[in-house]
Amino acid sequence: MLELVRRWPSTAHRISLRWRAIRRTRNLHSGRDLLSELSARQLIADVTRPDDFAEHLQKPQTIYVGVDPTAKSLHAGHLIPLLCLFHFHIRGHNTLALIGGATGLVGDPSGRMKERSLSEKTQIESNTVTLTDSIQQFFSRATEYALEKAPFLSTFTQLQVVNNRDWLRELNLLDFLRSTGIHFRVNHMLARDSVKSRMSAHNGITFTEFAYQLLQGYDFYELFRTRGCTIQVGGSDQWGNILSGIDLINKIEGDCAGYNGGCFALTTPLLTTSQGEKFGKSAGNAVWLDENLTSYLDFYQFFLRTTDADVEKYLKMFTLLPVEEIDAVVREHEIHPERRLAQKLLANEVTLMIHRKEGLEAARVATKVLFGTDYSTLHAKDIVKSLINDPRLLRCTEDELLGITLPNIAAKFGLTSSKSVARQLAIGNGLYLNNVPQPDVHFKLERSHLIDGQVAILRAGKNTHLILALR
Numbered sequence: 001m002l003e004l005v006r007r008w009p010s011t012a013h014r015i016s017l018r019w020r021a022i023r024r025t026r027n028l029h030s031g032r033d034l035l036s037e038l039s040a041r042q043l044i045a046d047v048t049r050p051d052d053f054a055e056h057l058q059k060p061q062t063i064y065v066g067v068d069p070t071a072k073s074l075h076a077g078h079l080i081p082l083l084c085l086f087h088f089h090i091r092g093h094n095t096l097a098l099i100g101g102a103t104g105l106v107g108d109p110s111g112r113m114k115e116r117s118l119s120e121k122t123q124i125e126s127n128t129v130t131l132t133d134s135i136q137q138f139f140s141r142a143t144e145y146a147l148e149k150a151p152f153l154s155t156f157t158q159l160q161v162v163n164n165r166d167w168l169r170e171l172n173l174l175d176f177l178r179s180t181g182i183h184f185r186v187n188h189m190l191a192r193d194s195v196k197s198r199m200s201a202h203n204g205i206t207f208t209e210f211a212y213q214l215l216q217g218y219d220f221y222e223l224f225r226t227r228g229c230t231i232q233v234g235g236s237d238q239w240g241n242i243l244s245g246i247d248l249i250n251k252i253e254g255d256c257a258g259y260n261g262g263c264f265a266l267t268t269p270l271l272t273t274s275q276g277e278k279f280g281k282s283a284g285n286a287v288w289l290d291e292n293l294t295s296y297l298d299f300y301q302f303f304l305r306t307t308d309a310d311v312e313k314y315l316k317m318f319t320l321l322p323v324e325e326i327d328a329v330v331r332e333h334e335i336h337p338e339r340r341l342a343q344k345l346l347a348n349e350v351t352l353m354i355h356r357k358e359g360l361e362a363a364r365v366a367t368k369v370l371f372g373t374d375y376s377t378l379h380a381k382d383i384v385k386s387l388i389n390d391p392r393l394l395r396c397t398e399d400e401l402l403g404i405t406l407p408n409i410a411a412k413f414g415l416t417s418s419k420s421v422a423r424q425l426a427i428g429n430g431l432y433l434n435n436v437p438q439p440d441v442h443f444k445l446e447r448s449h450l451i452d453g454q455v456a457i458l459r460a461g462k463n464t465h466l467i468l469a470l471r
Contacts (some may be wrong), residue, residue, distance in 0.1 A: 005299060014198055015081050016312045020338065021136065024031075024124070024337065026088070030053035032057075032379070033093060034054075034057055035047070035050060035053065035054055035057070035068075037087065037323075038084060038087060038266075039378070040316070041087075041316040041317055042269065042313055042316055042317055043080065043083070043240075043268050043317060043330070044266060044267075044269055045236040045266065045269045045270075046086075046236060046239055046265070046266075046267045047264070047265065047266045048243075048246070048264050048265045048266075049264065052065075052262075053264045053266075053300055054262075056125035056215065056230065056231075056262055056264060057093075057173065058091050060093050060094060060228055061093050061094070061095040062093070062095075062228050062229040062230060062231070063088045063093055063094070063095055063224075063229065063230075063231040063232070063233060064083060064085075064095070064097065064098050064220075064229050064231070064232055064233070065081045065082065065084075065085045065096075065097055065098070065232070065233040065234060066097075066098045066099075066100055066103075066136065066216070066232075066234060066238070067097055067099050067100065067131060067218070068100050068103075068104055069097065069099050069100055069101060069104040069124050069127040069128045069131055070104055070124075070127065070128070071127060071131075071132045071286070072127050072131070072293075073130060073131065073288050073290040073293055074131065074134045074135065074138060074288070074289045074290075075286035075287055075288045075289060076279065076286070076287040076302070077189050077271070077278070077279055078290070079318060079463070080231060080235070080268045080271055080279075080290075080317060080406075081234055081268045082097075082135075082138060082264070082268065083142075083318065084268050085097070085233050086102045086139065086142050086146075086234050087213055088231075088233075089139065089143075089157070089159060090143070091159070092157065092159075095139075095157065095159050095160070095162070096159070096160050096161075096162055096223065096227065096229060097135045097159060097161045097162070097163075098162050098163070098164055098219060098223070099128050099131055099132060099135075099161060099162070099163050100164055100166070100219075101124060101125070101128045101163040101164060101165030101166075102163075102164045102165040102168035102169060102215070103164055103168070103212065103215050103216060103219070104124045104127075104128075105121065105124055106208055106209070106212055106215065108212070109357070120358055124219055126277075128163060129166075129315075132161045132163075133202055133397070134289060134290065135160060135335045136159065137157070137163055138289060138354070139159040140296055141354060141355075141356060142353055142354075144157075145352060145353040146320055146342060146358070149320045149321070150357075161193050162223075164215075164222075167222050168215065168218070168219075168382060169354065175198050176218075179213060180217075180218050180221075180248065181216060182212055183247070183248055183251040183252065184213075184217075184244070184247075184248075188247075192269075195271065200384065212241070213240060213241045213244045214244070216238075216241040216242075216244065216245060216247040216462055217241065217244035217247070217248045218245075218248065219245065219267070220242070220245025220246065220248070220249060220263070221245060221248050221249050221252060221441060224249050224253075224263065226324045226417070230262055230263045230264060231263070231264045231265075231266065232245060232264075232265055232266070233266050233267070233268065234265075234267055234268070235267060235268055235269075235270050236267040236268065236270050236405075237270055238267060239265065239267050242265040242267070242328075243265060245263075246263045246264075246265060249263050250263070264357065266464055271317075273305055273307065273310055274309035274310050275307075281359035283361060287299060287302045289354050291355060291359065292389060294364040295366075295387075295388075295390050296355055296359045296360075296363040296365065296366065296373050296386065297362070297363050297366035297370070297386065297390065298353065299354065299355065299359075299363065300347050300351045300360070300363030300366075300367065301333075301347075301363075301367070303318075303343070303346050303347040303350050303351070303369040304340075304343050304344065304346075304347040304367075305343070306343050306346055306347075307381075308333075308337060308342075311330070311333070311342040311343055311346055312326065312330045312342065314442075315329070315330070315342060315345065315346050315349075316344055318346065318349070318353075319346070319349040319350065319353070319442065320349075320353075321345075321349060323325070327343055329341060329342055332344055342361055347363075348360060348465070350361050355375075361382075362382075362385055363386070365378065365382045365383060365385075365386035366383075366386040366387050366390070368385065369383055369387070369457060369467065370392075370465050371437075373435055375434055375435055375457065376434075378451060379451070379452055379454040380427070380450075380451050380453075380454035380469065381452075381454075383451065383457075383469070384454075384455065384469050385453050387467055390467075392465050392466055392467055393467045393469065394413055394466065394467070394468055394469070395469050395470075396468055396471065397470070397471055398447075398470060400412075401456070401468060402445055402446060402447060403444055403445070403446070404444060404445060405441065405442055405443060405444050405445075406426065406431060406433060406438050406441075406443050406444070406445060406458070407419055407422035407423045407425075407426055407431065407441055408422070409445060409458070409468070410422040410425075410431060410458060410460065410466070413466055413468065415458055415464065415466040416460055417462050420442050421459075423441045425460055425461070426438060426443075427439055427441065427442070429463050430458060431455070431458070431459075432450060432457075432459035432460075433445070433456060434456065434457050435457065435459070436458065450470070453470075454469060454470050455469045455470075456466065456468045
């Protein structure tokens with residue numbers, strides 16, 4: 001115990017770390033310190049003219065990040081560029097999220113070795129509406145989270161969500177070629193990584209995809225012209241597209257009085273796990289930020305399962321905890337890796353930011369139900385709330401539940417494939433009620449056996465659960 005006290009920072013020391021970070025954060029209105037913070041959190045893959053960029057950030061600027069509307073909600077893979085944008089947001093810069101309602105109809109070739117299937121217009125329009133809500137909710141909840149971590153950060157501007165369909169649908173092809181196409185050189189376009197990789201592929205690249213970088217470049221120019229936007233943030237696969245926008249702005253505005261070439265690109269890493277798997281994907285399914293698509297429990301567990309090799313990086317990227325505090329937790333984690341202190345902190349912080357306190361509490365309760373051993377502190381209403389939309393939670397009547405043998409219940413509600421299988425499981429101490437094995441095949445469930453007289457937690461073997469709640 002004394003060893004633990006020596007190694008783990010005292011409460012006073014942790015408070016000191018937090019206030020040191022707060023004082024540093026107050027200075028992050030300095031552009032150089034902001035870029036250093038983003039770099040320390042491993043949120044920068046590439047950046048244009050870093051010294052000029054830092055000077056540019058001495059005053060409030062307008063920054064945007066683009067979101068492809070091919071999905072109906074944000075997922076965990078979106079978090080890196082959005083959190084990078086959020087660091088600008090909480091330091092008083094103006095922030096924009098651009099949904100590609102028009103470019104989504106074309107398809108970005110970046111990072112792909114074959115052509116995308118063209119999305120239906122109605123699906124893109126529907127996704128644009130839901131993504132707008134998803135982005136606004138993310139920034140609203142992330143702001144609440146940030147204020148809890150650093151209450152002095154109180155001068156946020158309102159995030160604005162825009163749709164490039166609002167200006168691209170009005171473009172006339174001939175006018176676009178004369179005003180925009182004239183500034184692009186085909187040899188430079190062919191040199192982009194997204195194009196070169198496709199040119200070497202068997203099917204090549206279509207003109208539609210080849211022209212995508214003109215459209216994204218035009219987006220940057222339009223936001224520069226109408227909103228004074230001088231910075232674009234995107235994943236590292238967007239580097240060439242972002243540079244196309246800067247080149248277009250420089251060529252169109254280069255002869256204008258007062259223009260000094262002050263536009264910048266910042267890209268974030270395309271994150272993969274230490275095993276090389278794409279971040280935010282689980283068995284081929286995205287980890288959504290919408291609790292109706294990915295439950296609180298599954299979201300929490302996704303981060304709780306982070307490997308030791310990835311957890312320090314994720315703590316720095318996905319939370320607003322001071323880097324010094326993260327370093328202290330990681331040191332303690334390395335001493336006692338079996339406690340998974342770093343993973344628990346990561347899961348708690350990210351779930352709190354995305355799903356608020358109620359989502360975090362629901363995830364914790366569901367974790368106790370499905371992975372814990374002590375049910376003494378659980379309450380029926382919390383169990384039901386924590387597992388809403390989870391297929392393991394079933395509502396039933398008293399007639400379906402009470403006075404019936406446990407093996408029959410297990411078979412009826414699909415915990416086991418048959419009554420005989422359930423009986424054999426019970427005899428072998430593998431059929432559990434509220435985490436207690438029930439070997440009696442004639443054991444009948446009564447209300448007194450239920451948690452708060454309402455909920456029964458059945459388990460077959462180690463990991464197969466069924467939660468039955470009275471209606």
